[in-house]
Amino acid sequence: MQSLTNRVKPVDRKPMTFLEKIYLWEIAKGMMITIKHFFKRKPTIKYPEQKREFSSVFRGLHILNRDEQGRERCTACGLCAVACPAEAITMEAAERKTGEEHLYREEKYAARYEINMLRCIFCGLCEEACPKDAIYLSQTFTPSNLTRAQFIYKKDDLLIPDPNKDPEQYAKALGDRKRPQ
Amino acid sequence: MGVKLLLDKAHVEGIRYYDVYRREGGYRSVEKALKMSPADIVEEVKKSGLRGRGGAGFPAGMKWSFIAKPEGVPRHLVCNADESEPGTFKDRYLMEFLPHLLIEGLIVASFALGSNATYIYIRGEYAWIPDILEQAINEAKANGWLGKNIQGSGFDCEIYVQRGAGAYICGEETALIESLEGKRGNPRIKPPFPAVKGVWDRPTVVNNVETLAAVVPVINMGGEAYSKIGVGKSTGTKLISACGNINKPGVYEIDMTISVEEFVYSDEYCGGIPNGKRLKACIPGGSSVPILPANLLFKTAKGEQRMMNYESLSDGGFATGSMMGSGGFIVLDEDQCVVKHTLTLARFYRHESCGQCSPCREGTGWMEKILKNIETGKGKMTDIDLLWDIQRKIEGNTICPLGDAAAWPVAAAIRHFRDEFEWHVNNPELCLTQNFGLAHYADAREVVA
Amino acid sequence: MFIHIDNKTYTVKAGKNLLEACLTLDLDLPYFCWHPAMGSVGACRQCAVKVYKDENDMKGRLVMSCMETVTEGLRLSIEDKTAKAFREQVIEWLMTNHPHDCPVCDEGGACHLQDMTVMTGHDYRRYNYKKRTYTNQYLGPLINHEMNRCIQCYRCVRYYRDYAGGDDLNVFAAHNHVYFGREKDGVLQSPFSGNLSEVCPTGVFTDKTLKEHYTRKWDLTMAPSVCNHCSVGCNTIAAERYGQLRCMLNRYNGDVNGYFLCDRGRFGYEFVNSENRIKQALIRSRTNEAATESEIMEHVQSLISMSKVVGIGSPRASLESNFALMQLVGKENFYQGISEDEAHLNRLVVEMLRSGCVHSVSLKEIEQADAVLIIGEDIWNTAPMMALAVRQAVVKTAASQASQEIKIPVWLDSAIKELAQEEKGFLATLTIATSPIDDIATHSWHAAPDDLARLGFAIASYLQPGKIVNTDFSEALLDKAKKIGDALKKAKNPVVITGTSCYNDNVIKAAFDVAVALNTGERKTSFSCVMTECNSMGLAMMGSPSFSVANENIKTNGHATAVILENDVYKHIPSANADEFFNSCDHVIVLDALHNATTEKAQVLLPAATFADGDGTLVNNEGRAQRFFQVIPNTTSQVQESWRWLKKLQTLKLHTLNGHALHPDDLLREMETALPQFEGITNVSPKHDFTIHGEKIPREPHRYSGRTAILANKNVSEPKPFNDGDSPLSFTMEGYKGTPPSGVVPFFWSPGWNSVQSVNKYQEETNGALRGGNPGLQLFKNKSDARDLFFNDVPESFVVAKDRWLLLPKYDALGSGELSSYTAALKTLSPQPFASMSTGSLQALNAKDGDMLQIVDAGIMYGSLPVKADENVCDGVVLVTAGLRESMGMSWGTRVQIKK
Numbered sequence A: 001m002q003s004l005t006n007r008v009k010p011v012d013r014k015p016m017t018f019l020e021k022i023y024l025w026e027i028a029k030g031m032m033i034t035i036k037h038f039f040k041r042k043p044t045i046k047y048p049e050q051k052r053e054f055s056s057v058f059r060g061l062h063i064l065n066r067d068e069q070g071r072e073r074c075t076a077c078g079l080c081a082v083a084c085p086a087e088a089i090t091m092e093a094a095e096r097k098t099g100e101e102h103l104y105r106e107e108k109y110a111a112r113y114e115i116n117m118l119r120c121i122f123c124g125l126c127e128e129a130c131p132k133d134a135i136y137l138s139q140t141f142t143p144s145n146l147t148r149a150q151f152i153y154k155k156d157d158l159l160i161p162d163p164n165k166d167p168e169q170y171a172k173a174l175g176d177r178k179r180p181q
Numbered sequence B: 001m002g003v004k005l006l007l008d009k010a011h012v013e014g015i016r017y018y019d020v021y022r023r024e025g026g027y028r029s030v031e032k033a034l035k036m037s038p039a040d041i042v043e044e045v046k047k048s049g050l051r052g053r054g055g056a057g058f059p060a061g062m063k064w065s066f067i068a069k070p071e072g073v074p075r076h077l078v079c080n081a082d083e084s085e086p087g088t089f090k091d092r093y094l095m096e097f098l099p100h101l102l103i104e105g106l107i108v109a110s111f112a113l114g115s116n117a118t119y120i121y122i123r124g125e126y127a128w129i130p131d132i133l134e135q136a137i138n139e140a141k142a143n144g145w146l147g148k149n150i151q152g153s154g155f156d157c158e159i160y161v162q163r164g165a166g167a168y169i170c171g172e173e174t175a176l177i178e179s180l181e182g183k184r185g186n187p188r189i190k191p192p193f194p195a196v197k198g199v200w201d202r203p204t205v206v207n208n209v210e211t212l213a214a215v216v217p218v219i220n221m222g223g224e225a226y227s228k229i230g231v232g233k234s235t236g237t238k239l240i241s242a243c244g245n246i247n248k249p250g251v252y253e254i255d256m257t258i259s260v261e262e263f264v265y266s267d268e269y270c271g272g273i274p275n276g277k278r279l280k281a282c283i284p285g286g287s288s289v290p291i292l293p294a295n296l297l298f299k300t301a302k303g304e305q306r307m308m309n310y311e312s313l314s315d316g317g318f319a320t321g322s323m324m325g326s327g328g329f330i331v332l333d334e335d336q337c338v339v340k341h342t343l344t345l346a347r348f349y350r351h352e353s354c355g356q357c358s359p360c361r362e363g364t365g366w367m368e369k370i371l372k373n374i375e376t377g378k379g380k381m382t383d384i385d386l387l388w389d390i391q392r393k394i395e396g397n398t399i400c401p402l403g404d405a406a407a408w409p410v411a412a413a414i415r416h417f418r419d420e421f422e423w424h425v426n427n428p429e430l431c432l433t434q435n436f437g438l439a440h441y442a443d444a445r446e447v448v449a
Numbered sequence C: 001m002f003i004h005i006d007n008k009t010y011t012v013k014a015g016k017n018l019l020e021a022c023l024t025l026d027l028d029l030p031y032f033c034w035h036p037a038m039g040s041v042g043a044c045r046q047c048a049v050k051v052y053k054d055e056n057d058m059k060g061r062l063v064m065s066c067m068e069t070v071t072e073g074l075r076l077s078i079e080d081k082t083a084k085a086f087r088e089q090v091i092e093w094l095m096t097n098h099p100h101d102c103p104v105c106d107e108g109g110a111c112h113l114q115d116m117t118v119m120t121g122h123d124y125r126r127y128n129y130k131k132r133t134y135t136n137q138y139l140g141p142l143i144n145h146e147m148n149r150c151i152q153c154y155r156c157v158r159y160y161r162d163y164a165g166g167d168d169l170n171v172f173a174a175h176n177h178v179y180f181g182r183e184k185d186g187v188l189q190s191p192f193s194g195n196l197s198e199v200c201p202t203g204v205f206t207d208k209t210l211k212e213h214y215t216r217k218w219d220l221t222m223a224p225s226v227c228n229h230c231s232v233g234c235n236t237i238a239a240e241r242y243g244q245l246r247c248m249l250n251r252y253n254g255d256v257n258g259y260f261l262c263d264r265g266r267f268g269y270e271f272v273n274s275e276n277r278i279k280q281a282l283i284r285s286r287t288n289e290a291a292t293e294s295e296i297m298e299h300v301q302s303l304i305s306m307s308k309v310v311g312i313g314s315p316r317a318s319l320e321s322n323f324a325l326m327q328l329v330g331k332e333n334f335y336q337g338i339s340e341d342e343a344h345l346n347r348l349v350v351e352m353l354r355s356g357c358v359h360s361v362s363l364k365e366i367e368q369a370d371a372v373l374i375i376g377e378d379i380w381n382t383a384p385m386m387a388l389a390v391r392q393a394v395v396k397t398a399a400s401q402a403s404q405e406i407k408i409p410v411w412l413d414s415a416i417k418e419l420a421q422e423e424k425g426f427l428a429t430l431t432i433a434t435s436p437i438d439d440i441a442t443h444s445w446h447a448a449p450d451d452l453a454r455l456g457f458a459i460a461s462y463l464q465p466g467k468i469v470n471t472d473f474s475e476a477l478l479d480k481a482k483k484i485g486d487a488l489k490k491a492k493n494p495v496v497i498t499g500t501s502c503y504n505d506n507v508i509k510a511a512f513d514v515a516v517a518l519n520t521g522e523r524k525t526s527f528s529c530v531m532t533e534c535n536s537m538g539l540a541m542m543g544s545p546s547f548s549v550a551n552e553n554i555k556t557n558g559h560a561t562a563v564i565l566e567n568d569v570y571k572h573i574p575s576a577n578a579d580e581f582f583n584s585c586d587h588v589i590v591l592d593a594l595h596n597a598t599t600e601k602a603q604v605l606l607p608a609a610t611f612a613d614g615d616g617t618l619v620n621n622e623g624r625a626q627r628f629f630q631v632i633p634n635t636t637s638q639v640q641e642s643w644r645w646l647k648k649l650q651t652l653k654l655h656t657l658n659g660h661a662l663h664p665d666d667l668l669r670e671m672e673t674a675l676p677q678f679e680g681i682t683n684v685s686p687k688h689d690f691t692i693h694g695e696k697i698p699r700e701p702h703r704y705s706g707r708t709a710i711l712a713n714k715n716v717s718e719p720k721p722f723n724d725g726d727s728p729l730s731f732t733m734e735g736y737k738g739t740p741p742s743g744v745v746p747f748f749w750s751p752g753w754n755s756v757q758s759v760n761k762y763q764e765e766t767n768g769a770l771r772g773g774n775p776g777l778q779l780f781k782n783k784s785d786a787r788d789l790f791f792n793d794v795p796e797s798f799v800v801a802k803d804r805w806l807l808l809p810k811y812d813a814l815g816s817g818e819l820s821s822y823t824a825a826l827k828t829l830s831p832q833p834f835a836s837m838s839t840g841s842l843q844a845l846n847a848k849d850g851d852m853l854q855i856v857d858a859g860i861m862y863g864s865l866p867v868k869a870d871e872n873v874c875d876g877v878v879l880v881t882a883g884l885r886e887s888m889g890m891s892w893g894t895r896v897q898i899k900k
Helices: A018-022 A024-038 A079-083 A125-129 A167-174 B018-023 B028-035 B038-048 B060-066 B090-097 B099-113 B129-142 B173-180 B209-221 B223-228 B260-265 B338-352 B358-375 B381-394 B402-426 B444-448 C018-024 C081-095 C112-120 C155-163 C193-199 C263-267 C293-306 C319-329 C340-355 C363-367 C384-405 C413-420 C436-440 C449-463 C475-490 C505-518 C536-542 C547-557 C575-584 C642-654 C664-674 C756-762 C824-829 C839-845
Strands: A062-064 A089-095 A108-116 A135-137 B075-081 B115-122 B158-163 B204-208 B238-244 B250-254 B279-283 B328-333 C002-005 C008-011 C048-052 C061-064 C074-077 C143-145 C170-172 C179-181 C205-207 C221-226 C235-241 C244-250 C308-312 C371-375 C426-431 C443-446 C494-499 C526-530 C560-565 C587-592 C604-607 C616-619 C624-628 C805-810 C835-837 C852-857 C865-869 C877-881 C895-899
Touching: A018 A024, A062 A108, A079 A089, A079 A125, A125 A135, B018 B099, B018 B129, B028 B099, B028 B209, B038 B060, B038 B099, B038 B209, B038 B223, B060 B099, B060 B204, B075 B099, B075 B173, B075 B209, B090 B099, B090 B129, B090 B209, B090 B238, B099 B115, B099 B129, B099 B158, B099 B204, B099 B209, B115 B129, B115 B173, B129 B158, B173 B204, B204 B209, B209 B223, B260 B279, B279 B402, B338 B358, B338 B402, B358 B381, B358 B402, B358 C081, B381 B402, B381 C081, C018 C048, C048 C081, C061 C081, C081 C112, C112 C756, C143 C193, C155 C170, C155 C193, C155 C384, C155 C413, C193 C205, C193 C244, C193 C263, C221 C624, C244 C263, C263 C384, C263 C824, C293 C560, C293 C587, C293 C604, C293 C642, C308 C319, C308 C547, C319 C536, C319 C560, C319 C616, C319 C642, C319 C664, C340 C505, C340 C526, C340 C536, C340 C547, C363 C384, C363 C494, C363 C526, C371 C384, C371 C449, C371 C475, C371 C505, C384 C413, C384 C426, C384 C436, C384 C494, C426 C436, C426 C449, C426 C475, C443 C475, C449 C475, C449 C505, C475 C505, C494 C505, C505 C526, C536 C616, C547 C560, C547 C575, C560 C575, C560 C642, C587 C642, C616 C664, C642 C664, C835 C839, C839 C865
Parallel strands: B075 B115, B075 B204, B115 B158, B238 B328, C002 C074, C308 C560, C371 C426, C371 C494, C426 C443, C494 C526, C560 C587, C587 C604, C805 C877, C835 C865
Antiparallel strands: A062 A135, A089 A108, B238 B250, B279 B328, C002 C008, C048 C061, C048 C074, C143 C205, C170 C179, C221 C235, C235 C244, C616 C624, C805 C895, C835 C877, C852 C865, C852 C895
């Protein structure tokens, strides 16, 4: 058959010599490569005791952020949901009532907010779509759960701890990404 | 000493009252007019070349001849006494001191137009004038000049005084009609024109106070004779209300043959600038017409002398000219700040916008805010361009002329005094305590000398 | 007529304005203050284009396209730089004070202002000053007010005051601080206030009931629907999310409701989500009442095979359901679920319209009428949208006359308004009591039904002398007849409207006679009769006997099982008669969607679908059959359309189960064969297997979000989308993306047009018919060889009896409606039941305003009611609120006794 490109490499099919037939030399060559690795630096780390440094733009699990007064920033506008290519976000909006101003930043809030983490592809488009700086992809990753249903993250799972009540947990959840609050 | 047709008897003691007015030759024109046919009166006014004194300068005779005359539909004459243009107060003077002159003119015009119910729509702020007018109307009625069968001619006419609530926009004829009908004073879309469908759907003519008063001399002396006074298409005499930095502010009657320079400096009129200050700028026709710097005020761009008449004042278009407007002559001396002055006007127009169409409603407020920033030293250089851009998009794109009126002063101020605006931006601290002064706008008189 | 737009030549219709022409040509031009139904005022200055004198004119002139008429050979440019810059500037002006709170705004995603901002290309604001703010008002439970978002287009006041005739919404203040609202906080009085939410180009006026369960437009599953709350049959869009009906939107139908809905129609949807819904089939005789579908089928099967079965149909159930019941029980055992009195009137109306002598009028045609006569029906309260149409007729007639007088196009709203001023077209309202529509009437007269009928006959007799035999009319009556008759004679397209709500056949006959007498020569007269429920006409056309007959039959023959279809008998029949019926039945099987007095009587209860979770066809009072489609996918509960239940029972009974799925199309086909009066009904909408390029029409917009998450909390393994085999619509976002056939438009959307204004893109021309013709199928045809139907039953004048009062219903525009009253907001606006009588009648009773009265009819006692004195009710008549939640069936139109 005529070759289609000029990159064809003809295979040499001549019979093996005696030295090649006994394989010993080739085994020794292979062992050399193996032994060489004993003296090289280890590429793996002891996860989870040890953790790697991440890029500051790593996209991990989502958090729903609060403002400096601890109020929820999300207004349930639905832009993250409509931006989501995996269609994994759904929410229901509710009107803030008088007396709830300390809980919610604006007149609407998410009464229900769910992300299907089994479907999420961590692309970060929700974060880009958010007009209220409410949703972030944090640096937390590898969630583990016992059932698939537990991967449907509810608002409780997503909401960041209150910075005023629990600054430590808040900082931890936020990660080292310096974000405006 | 120019010809005086309206104010010649203004200083006669008690001229406000019927007896004195009649003794001084009042109501002669009514007597004469009632013997003429209405069409002849319109013809006479046409011949006189009398132009509307409200600001636009539309020939009054033409306007009268446009009125539709459908069978069985009453027609109305409305006197526009909603004189709200800042710097204009000639109508107030007329109504306050010569109420019978207006009534006389109204009767003649009503007869010419066939209006049996004539309205004077008067500005709300002129709180005391309706009483004067009503008294004059009652006197006229008592003497048979109003009411049923005037002077045995078979013509009936009633004059009603209607007070406005103090909206500038109601000086626009269709907004005035709306307001007169008891509605919100928003300008109407034309057509239909008031001459076809005006007050209560009836053919209506709306004329300024001074125009109607000028009908009296027109009839008395004849249209032909009247048209000989003045120059070109600017016939007759014009009341100018002069104010600002002049020695003798007041209402003057001019016959449109004098020059602007004469008007400002002669002792017969404004009497020059007080305290030996120099002239900086002047708005020759009421707040909405373009401001003119001193060097363009006395001489046109072509170097000709600028006269006090419709044509000469608008010579050069808006680039180097202005307008006769409503005759509000405002003089600014070297101590005045053009930015502050423009801000005052912008604030006025923002407040008086009716809120119907977007460019005027939103644009005027924005212009005011920008001007305020520039005036208080918070402006940026781009603000001046922005201001220019906004005013250009307002002009000509609104339902009624208020948008134009708001845009022109700003445009002219930037056109002629851009360096002053820039100085404000560049000297944010200094502009709070000091004025830009004259800079290179030398007083035209000095240049000539 | 040819015009040139950006150097391309187009053909346009003469008489339109440039904006309409551009939009009709599918060219995008932004606008705010112009509205297709309300015309132009030129206030927003958003639609500016450049117009050129001729091909050599390079400079052009900036004009507002909504204010200029198209002229032959006109040259204009949309793309011109100055025009574009100006349009961008206008948006920038409007945006200077707009709060940009789209994330929390209900309008977001369906906002005309958003669309127009994107369309003009404005993206950078140069205005950096404080925005002006306003205090919002409480406008009642239906409409939310957020004045900061206002862009002052004046559409709201123009709609509310000029179009709908309300007077409690206005514009206040001036310059850049104009305020649109009420004089002070309070409920908006107009029953058409809901349209403000669609008229407002941004989020100033929004649907308050939607706020309870807010969803973005792009997230709604939508389906074409038909309003259930009166006989007019306005087209609606039902919108669902999370298994709940979220809101109702207007669905444009150029022949019926146009751009608007009444508040009862727009907000009366909450019954679908009600706690009171029947979701579970019940067998009441068992300890465990809840039954599975197979259990219930078996049980019902045994019941209906044991004894004679009687079917009671319903004026609010679909044609399919009524027909399925008729098939199940047999034609001879099928009865209408309404009183004999009402059935008699309905039969009469069907006879009149079927005769084809006069045209059965659509709402659009009413709008274009030049004289309207209303006899005996308070349409403001029984058919609000018809009242709105009459208002347009009255206002527009004067306007079109004025515009002919001096050449001004009809769309130039402000000029026309100035011209027309207070002038009105001819409207005569001859009704029992006053109605808000009387305000625009030339003549209005209030009298007892018999007297109204007499006047009607007198008019007919005046129009065609000699046709009426007994003409013992009084001078005063003849004088009135002459005045009205003369005005009607002048008209070219008069409309006569009557209704069944005064329970008097003479009134309807008189109205019909007037229509027939007018229908001569060039004059094209139309006739309309308002009925009580959304499918009253459909049920009446089936021509079955009334409930009263069923009651008699059961009493004499005994032993029967009654199958009651979506009908609260107690709302139609006096409770004593209903009790009598249920007591004589062996078994009562009820299919309904909501628990009510009748379902209490049921031994077996089957959960029926509402308009939102089922398919069906309704016939409105015009005789227009219209199809509604399921919008709530039903995956778990037993709820299904009544026709499906009944059809399943029938196949079980006849053992004809052939494994085929059953579609409404099949039922309609069977119906066409069985009942020839429904000829052509199969063409009411595209068939269930209709596809375009092999694709169904998606109920969800392509931006629909959360598909993999929406049900994930219930089932992680994402069930497949609900399969709708009954219609050409699919329950997904995939499918045909172009313009679907007009009858199956699930929502209005077009690229760049996310708001309701996108309806422009679905019309043949602005304000015209939908592409492919307006949906709906007129079942009554005008016949040129019509048998001349004419009635000669002039009644005696009404005589006030000493101790007997004529009992008549009084409906309320918002409160009346068996189903709509489940919307809490409407319930709060609904009046408490009361009776009203004239002061004369009250004196005769020795009662005063506010007393409690008891109405007694032939020994039946009705609950006691407070009485109100009303000068406009004539002596001898008692009006009792009807159709309210608390209202029960009464013997309307009969003389009753009243006790203090």
